[in-house]
Structures are given as structure tokens and as C-alpha cells.
Amino acid sequence: MATEIKVPALGESVTEATVSKWFKNPGDSVQVDESLCELETDKVTVEVPSPVAGVLTSINVAQGADVGVGALLGLIEEGAVAKTSAPPSKPAPAPAAVAASSKDTTLSPAVQKLVSEHGLNPATIEGTGKDGRLVKGDVLAHLEEQSAPASKPAVAPQAAKAAPAPQGVQYPPRPVGPREEKVPMTRLRKRIAERLKEAQNTAAMLTTFNEVDMTNVMAMRARYKDGFEKKHGVKLGFMSIFAKACVTALREIPAINAEISGDDIIYKNHYDIGIAVGTEQGLVVPIVRDVDALTFAGVEKAINDFGKRAREGRLTVDEMTGGTFTITNGGVFGSLLSTPILNTPQSGILGMHKIQQRAMVMPDGSIAARPMMYLALSYDHRVVDGREAVTFLVRVKECIEDPERIMIDA
């Protein structure tokens, strides 16, 4: 009895994915929960586990192809054992398309050369050779298509149709030069690009700056870090303190925790804070929910877990949807000052930066070296007034410079 492998639900608002990799070939044995293939969505990469033990009998979607939720990925013959030769005496017509759909990754010499020279992703080119393999003519045709899209009248109306969302100037694809390399955008990269442009095109984005003296918070951290780690199994970092400080400030300036919905403004009385994490594939923003109700340890544990899984590409879509405010820390890479871009439809994003010893004039007029960090708040001026934004950032600064305020809400 063949078990169908389907594209699993990928979380709200995600309907499509790309099959980025098959781990198994037709004819391979699989165990229960063994990963069959990897799906790349706008937000995450998920692995599809086998629901049964048996033999993968067919792959219906080739590597590189797009699939919708619920689409048939392949079939597993439950309980079967992998054989080297075809099972005999089975007069059921064998699907001739099996081999055709699984694109071999070994390229012929001429194809390999063309693909490398032009920086093409072979998975995106349709093969007409044996079992769907790429032949030189396929790549030449693909290149011809790419180099002359404008001159083809048939393509023009489609291009016009795709125009309504103003995405800025779209440069037409051009052939790559001899010392250039062309790499197709991953879905994640495409989505990041779209989202960032969307933010710039919709919000009235503005950034306000302040600086914060980290002396007290560093002292506090130094004082408690060993006991904290011993008790909770995670390190006490600055991120939890900043998250808590933001919640304190968001409570006071609700506009920053709000979003525009049509002609209305939705004020969110929950504090789900996105923490931007840089990974090899690109930026992802997992959400720590209800930060107001979490302890410092709870926040640190969540961030720790997300960071680890983000780098492994194992975050779920749900974990990255529905934040109300975002914190990004460019300081870990050494950034001294930057203007973050909103994670729309949110209305505010806090940018943390590098802690640097700077000469500060103290209240008594003396000069002292203090560990300073610049803070940036980018906000949507449509919802948030300048006064609110500045007040928010000052409040965050106060809470960090005097962390007891977070506790006693003063």
C-alpha cells in the first residue's frame, strides 16, 4: 500500500514552497521520521519526515520546483524493502515519468561549462534530454530567452500586468560578464527584499537616536551572571534586559506597539517581540511571545533556542509570524550606528549597537570613560508622533541606565 507524501501545512499565510533538496532517491529505504526532502518557504526551511517505514517509490516533484500546500511530493511503499532490481511479475503499468521528474544533478561537460559561465541554476532550466536531463541546447535556449526578454512582444503584456506594486526601478536581467557570477535569489532572500521594499514604500519611516550608558547594567550583569547561569542554565545577556526595557516603554507609548489596518489603528495590548537573527541564508526574525509575562530567564531561554534553530534553518513559520515590535542588534557585528528598517506592519524597531568606551562629561563636570551604546528607533511616523518616539527611546535609555526601574516600573 503506497503512502502519499504531501506538502505539510507551513503556517499561516504560507501557501507555497520550493523543494530545495531531496535527501532520498526513488528506490531508497526510509525509516519513520527520516527526512525525505527539504522545503524552502518565504520564511523557513522545513524538512518533510517520512510518516512510515518503507521504500520511496516515486518522486513527483523535482528539486527546484514550486509546490503548494497539500501537493503530492512522492509515494512510499510501506513496509517494502529496497531492491536493486525491479520487482517481478507485477503487471501494473510502471510510471514512466518517475525518472523524468527527478532531475539528475550530474551535468554533461558542455552543460556544466555553460551553467558555470553564466551563473545559472540548472534546477531552473527545463531539460529535454533523456529522463529530463539538461542538454546543451536547453541551456542555450534558456540563455537566449534570458537575454532577449524585452524584444519579445509576447512577454510585454505580462510584464505590464506585474507592474502595479511599485517596486522601484526593476533592472532587466542582463548577461553576466566574464568575472561575474549570477546566483538565483533564494526564496528567503526574495522575501526579505520584498518585505524591506514594502516597508519603505508604505511606512513614513523615520529614525531617532539616543545613547545609553551601559555601566550599571554591565555591573548588574557581572554581579548576577554566575548565579543566573547556574540557576537557569542560560547566560544572562543584554537582550533580555533590552526586551524588558522595551516592554516597559511600550506600555507607556502604546502607539509604537500598534499598527495601521486600513483606516484604523490597532493597538496591541500584548508584547510579542521579534529578535532579528542573522543566519547564513539571511535575516530571520523569530518572535518571543508575551515578553511582559516572562522572566528574564524565560526571555533568554527563548532567544537562545531561537538563535540556535535559526542558524540550523529549523524555525517554524508560526514562530516568525505575528510580532508587535522588533529588536535588532547590529552591535554584534560591530555597528556603531544604523537606521533599521521596520518589520511592517509593526510601527517600531529598536536598533542596538556596539558598546564602546567613550569619554563622557559626567554631571559633576568631570570626564570619565564610560561604556556607551547608541540606540536607534525607526518608527512609522503615520502612527507614532515624534514626541512619542523620542519619549520611548528616552524611557528605554532610563531603564537600561537604571535597570531597577524595570522592576519597580518607575
Place this chain on the structure above:
Amino acid sequence: MTDTAFDVLIIGGGPGGYVAAIRAAQLGLKTACVESRNTLGGTCLNVGCIPSKALLQSSHLFEQAGHGLEAHGVKVAAPKLDLGAMLGRKDAIVGDLTKGIDFLFKKNKITRIVGLGQIVKAGTVRVGNDSYTAKHIIIATGSEPAPLPGVEVDEKQIVTSTGALALASTPKSLVVIGGGVIGLELGSVWRRLGAEVTVIEYLPAILPGMDGEVVKQATRTFKKQGLNFKLGTKVTGAKAAKGGVTLSVEPAAGGAAETLTAAVVLVAIGRRPFTQGLGLEQAGVELDARGFVKTDGHYKTNVPGIYAIGDVIGGAMLAHKAEEEGIACAELIAGQAGHVNYGVIPGVVYTHPEIAALGKTEEALKEAGVAYNIGKFPFMANARAKAVGDTEGFVKILADAKTDRVLGAHIIGPGAGELIQEIVLAMEFGGSSEDIARTSHAHPGTAEAVKEAALAVLGRAIHV
């Protein structure tokens, strides 16, 4: 008591039939094979490809011993021919190979039935007095030499290929009617062994259907070797008498008739499907206008449960084409997706030099209006061919002008039949001339000529 009920019963134990039987057995089908000869292997193994290759090799060595060694600094006395030993060797090879198939049948538990299989109706085959049932019957009866009106074969003085493989002595003169593969191969054998050989061809050129340039080169080479050609000539009759055979011939285009005499005449004008006495009529199996069994793309005849493969269904009359069909047919019967790629079946003439053809000829591409590039490389410029002393011929590769996909390849030269194989594989995978050109070839080797011809398609051969 032998079993009498089978899943698959194949009539004919030639390359198509015996391969289909083995494949069917591998797929778990209960299989029988009916063959009227006492030995398996069909025409190919008993009286065709294999014995002719044995004689071609022996006669080549005889010729080399007489004429080819001195250039290498090897001096020997004039060689003596022991034709009996030569034919004996050939028979021993045939015997070994046919026994080999017997072994394969035993290994695969295929039931071997000796006799002429006759289809009673779908599902039933009679052999002598015994009746067998089979869910699937495959007709794989092959072909036989086509007769020429006015020329009666006695297999002594007027022979077919079968008789030409077993002449008791080298004839003083041999006339070969038909300038095709069989005529040229057997004509070469007896010329090397001392006969004065004349090849008569009805058409204006030998090797009809082959690439024009190759035919031109082959004609020149064979003439140089001592074969005589009468092209565009029709044989209207032959009379065997004690002193020899008298042939009447006239120009195909019309003109004055003349007479020729020869000790032996070989009729090699082609082969016709073997369909007589198989009960096809009574089973209702349809034949086409030329007498071939009609089949669809899946080797099914018009009668459900009866299939046909190989020479008997037409197309290229080649053992390897029949084998591919046998495998595909068995797989289709077993529910698999069997398929034969007819555009990529090589054809080889085992003369010296060998001639190999694959895919489209230049003439065919011209006629079809396909834009193509040609890459050619002479063996004269190939180091290995030079060292061996076998430099006659060239490799010619034809590729699509736009996509560079290899469309055809034609080789005349040393080991052409083996050299063509890499191009077969390339074509099977839709490969381009550049794919071959970018694939490493051992040096020094005659296969480098293939690589150079592939390079030449894009105008960048290194060694010319």
C-alpha cells in the same frame, strides 16, 4: 513431462527471441522459446554476424601475413591457406557461443522447445504434435535471404550468405550480387583468400543509405584493395554449369546486356521477413504490404496476446535492434515501460577499414532542411593510427547548428565499430559535440579522432 503452459512463449531463438526470453525470465515470467534449429542464436550466431566476423578476422590475418608485415620489418615466406582449419575455427566459435546461450537458458529456467512453432490461435502454439499455451506469444522469427528472380540458389555455385560462409575451396572468381553490408563483408573475405571478386550493385553506389562521403571513401578503398565494382547494373539471370556460372547483366538504366562468368555467385540483395509456416494467417496476424508483421509502438500485433519483434517487423535488420526490441517487449509484457530509441541505433560494416554509421547522414539533414555543422578528422592525423599503420578513413560528426546536439556520426577507419559507441551513448543522452569534445580521451588512441572530430564541429580541432 515438460510444462506446456507459459506466461510468455517466444517463437524464434535468434538475438531478438533469446534475449526477450532471458529478460522475460528475469522479470519472473514463466518463459519458453521455440526454435527450429538445433542451436540457439538464430541467423546472427549460426550463419550471419558471428561466423562472418570469424572469417573476416582469419582472412585479414592471412592477408596481413602476405602483404602487411614487411612494412613493419617482419619478413616471412608467402603464407599458405588451410581453408579447412579456418572454417573449422569458425564452426568451433559458433558452437561455443550457441552452447553459451543454452547455458543462459538453463540458468534462467527457460524451457527450450526444438521445432517449428506454429500459432494455432492467440494463446496456443503447436510444435510438431505438441501443443503449448501461453498468455503472451512473441513472434521473433527473423528473416531469410531474399531471392532474386532468375537466379536460383543451390548453395554450391550460386549461394546465399549461408553458403558463402562454407565454400569448400577458394573460388577462382566470385560475383557478389548486392553492394550492401553482407556482400561487401563476404566479398572481402574471399578476395583476401584469393578470389577475383566483382560486386554488382543495382543502385549507382554501394552501401545505399550511408553517408555519401563515407561511401565515396569506401568505394575508393575497396577498389584499391582489389574489389571490382559494376554499379548501376542489373542481374537478369544466372545459369550454373559445370565450368561455372554464367550471369546475364545489363545497365539498370537500360542498355546493352552482357554476360559474365564466375566460379561462384553470391546473392546478397537483402533479406525478407520469415513468416511462412507460422500459422499467422490462421491466427489472423496482419502483415504489411512488404510482408512484415504489423505491430504498434508496443510490439503488439493486431491480435491481442501476440507480439512481434526483430527483423520480422521491419526496420533496420540488425541483431542489436532486435535485442533492444526483445528487452522492451518483455518489459512491456511485465508492465514496465520498455522503449527503444530507433534514432540512435548504430550500424557497422566489418570490412577493413570498418565502417560505422549512426543517426542522420549529411544527405538526410540536407533534405530535411536542418542547419548543421560538420566536424571531420582523418585517421592520417591520429598518432595511434599512424603507429599501428592503419590510417585509412576519417571520423565525421554532424551536429545541430543551433543547439550543437549530435545528430549523426559516420566513421570509416580502424575499429570504427567500437569507436562509434561513445557517440551512441552521447546521442542517447542528447549530448552535444562539445560534450564529446570536453570528455577526456586516452592518448594515444584512435578514439582521439572522435574527440578531434567533435572539436572540429566548432572549428577548434587541435591536430589538423
